[in-house]
Amino acid sequence: MSTTMKSNTQLFMDGILKENPIFKLALSMCPAVGISTSVMNGILLGTAVLFVQVFSSCTISLIRNYIHPKIRIPTYTLTIATWVTVIDLVLAAYVPAAYKAMGMFVRLIVAFAIITMRLEMFACREPLGKSFWDGLGMGLGFMFAMIVLGAVRELLGSGMLLGYDVLGFKPLLFFVLPSAGFFVVGLMMAFFNWIEVAYNRKKGV
Amino acid sequence: MKEIVKITFALTLSCVIAASAMGLTFTVTAKAKKHNHLMSVQNAMMDLLGFGEDHPAPSDLTFHNVYRYIVKDGGKKFLGYMVPVEKAGKEVYEMVMIDLEGKFVEKLEVPISEGQAEEAHDRASALEKVLPPNQFFTYADASAVATAGGERLGYVLPGKFPGFRTFIHVLVAMDPQFELLGLEIMEHEEDAGLGAEIEQEYFKNQFKRKSFEILKGLEVVKKPMPQEYKKYLEKSKWVEGMFTEEQISEIRKQYKASDIHAITAATISSKAVTDGVKNIAKKFAYRIGKLDGVLEEQDIHAAF
Numbered sequence: 416m417s418t419t420m421k422s423n424t425q426l427f428m429d430g431i432l433k434e435n436p437i438f439k440l441a442l443s444m445c446p447a448v449g450i451s452t453s454v455m456n457g458i459l460l461g462t463a464v465l466f467v468q469v470f471s472s473c474t475i476s477l478i479r480n481y482i483h484p485k486i487r488i489p490t491y492t493l494t495i496a497t498w499v500t501v502i503d504l505v506l507a508a509y510v511p512a513a514y515k516a517m518g519m520f521v522r523l524i525v526a527f528a529i530i531t532m533r534l535e536m537f538a539c540r541e542p543l544g545k546s547f548w549d550g551l552g553m554g555l556g557f558m559f560a561m562i563v564l565g566a567v568r569e570l571l572g573s574g575m576l577l578g579y580d581v582l583g584f585k586p587l588l589f590f591v592l593p594s595a596g597f598f599v600v601g602l603m604m605a606f607f608n609w610i611e612v613a614y615n616r617k618k619g620v
Numbered sequence: 621m622k623e624i625v626k627i628t629f630a631l632t633l634s635c636v637i638a639a640s641a642m643g644l645t646f647t648v649t650a651k652a653k654k655h656n657h658l659m660s661v662q663n664a665m666m667d668l669l670g671f672g673e674d675h676p677a678p679s680d681l682t683f684h685n686v687y688r689y690i691v692k693d694g695g696k697k698f699l700g701y702m703v704p705v706e707k708a709g710k711e712v713y714e715m716v717m718i719d720l721e722g723k724f725v726e727k728l729e730v731p732i733s734e735g736q737a738e739e740a741h742d743r744a745s746a747l748e749k750v751l752p753p754n755q756f757f758t759y760a761d762a763s764a765v766a767t768a769g770g771e772r773l774g775y776v777l778p779g780k781f782p783g784f785r786t787f788i789h790v791l792v793a794m795d796p797q798f799e800l801l802g803l804e805i806m807e808h809e810e811d812a813g814l815g816a817e818i819e820q821e822y823f824k825n826q827f828k829r830k831s832f833e834i835l836k837g838l839e840v841v842k843k844p845m846p847q848e849y850k851k852y853l854e855k856s857k858w859v860e861g862m863f864t865e866e867q868i869s870e871i872r873k874q875y876k877a878s879d880i881h882a883i884t885a886a887t888i889s890s891k892a893v894t895d896g897v898k899n900i901a902k903k904f905a906y907r908i909g910k911l912d913g914v915l916e917e918q919d920i921h922a923a924f
Contacts, residue, residue: 591812
């Protein structure tokens with residue numbers, strides 16, 4: 416009962432490039448603007464979102480025939496909240512080093528638009544296999560976007576990359592502030608659109 | 621009507637399933653999580669006191685926890701300290717009640733072992749059994765006294781105070797003369813690149829070795845930090861032969877009484893930590909002074 420014609424690999428690649436959640440779909444701008452202050456933040460949050468997205472997509476896809484249409488959104492929210500809690504507790508118990516770094520971010524994921532949107536647009540209609548690849552693609556697309564944003568802001572804001580002093584001085588501390596997040600996200604969106612246009616032109620589309 | 625019933629049922633069922641999943645995960649992981657937390661606190665405590673791989677702790681190093689409670693009796697307020705006491709070779713806890721001026725009121729034995737006393741819930745039930753029903757107690761804080769070879773090595777105090785965003789949780793270590801041995805930032809939600817720099821060595825280590833007198837009047841200055849001082853503070857980045865013994869003691873002497881250099885664009889966070897540490901140190905020094913006085917006067921053999 417699948418309504419999409421795309422193959423699994425196409426779904427996966429689209430999530431990262433053609434339908435990148437932050438640069439193309441403009442979803443989950445809150446973390447993109449507020450938390451993308453360093454590459455490490457991007458990696459940590461990206462991994463957490465990836466797990467939550469994949470698990471939530473799979474769960475909703477499995478129960479999609481039993482969800483009452485009028486309480487779709489509460490069901491999505493409950494699923495996401497449950498998975499976020501489970502991941503938070505499991506990290507705290509078995510991977511304390513990661514928990515110390517990520518703990519603060521994991522709890523925020525419940526409010527992200529990208530996951531709820533993906534469940535509503537895709538997972539509640541598509542079978543398990545397709546939902547898994549879509550979730551994986553979207554999660555990785557999010558992580559990729561956060562890492563790129565984090566790299567730009569960390570390098571220009573504090574002269575560091577992944578905590579290592581690359582430049583030795585802080586070019587423009589402004590880039591670490593939330594207002595700069597808006598600027599950088601907007602500029603990156605324009606940049607990626609430009610790349611896409613140039614690529615399509617080259618391909619003769 | 622039937623729709624509403626269906627919806628209510630479906631929602632309730634979903635909530636129940638979600639709650640069971642979360643509850644199950646919690647029960648399975650709770651023990652491991654607590655253990656990890658305790659280990660990280662223990663490691664931080666050892667590190668603060670100056671022990672590590674190249675400076676191992678003495679084998680008889682023990683931490684004795686003193687729990688402070690506020691006890692209300694009618695209109696009167698007392699401070700109740702749960703102190704580990706040596707009695708006939710065993711360690712038991714005694715609740716030593718002191719009034720707000722520091723005078724001894726009474727002492728009661730609390731039937732609880734040191735391991736059990738670490739659980740707030742067990743402490744509360746043990747205290748309920750011992751205190752008369754008209755006295756209400758509230759937990760205030762815990763401090764750890766480190767001893768080795770019958771001598772006090774130092775104190776490790778957890779503390780919490782408001783930062784720029786939310787609260788900052790710290791661990792402060794002092795030696796028996798209340799000189800600050802070290803400061804560790806345990807939890808915070810400050811901004812990355814700004815307030816979060818309080819975790820960096822060049823900020824934290826400024827507090828090391830400040831004597832109690834200097835600590836009491838410590839302020840924050842918005843002056844750029846001299847490069848040499850910064851290199852000295854970032855101990856983990858030292859290379860062989862970077863500083864001679866002479867240079868180290870020179871730098872130490874020069875900056876011993878200096879105020880704390882604020883983090884660029886994070887003055888509020890820097891001030892919050894400085895004031896927070898000052899308060900923790902001053903309050904503890906006052907309280908332990910009063911407690912020691914009472915313990916000596918009443919001839920109570922504390923385990924420290």
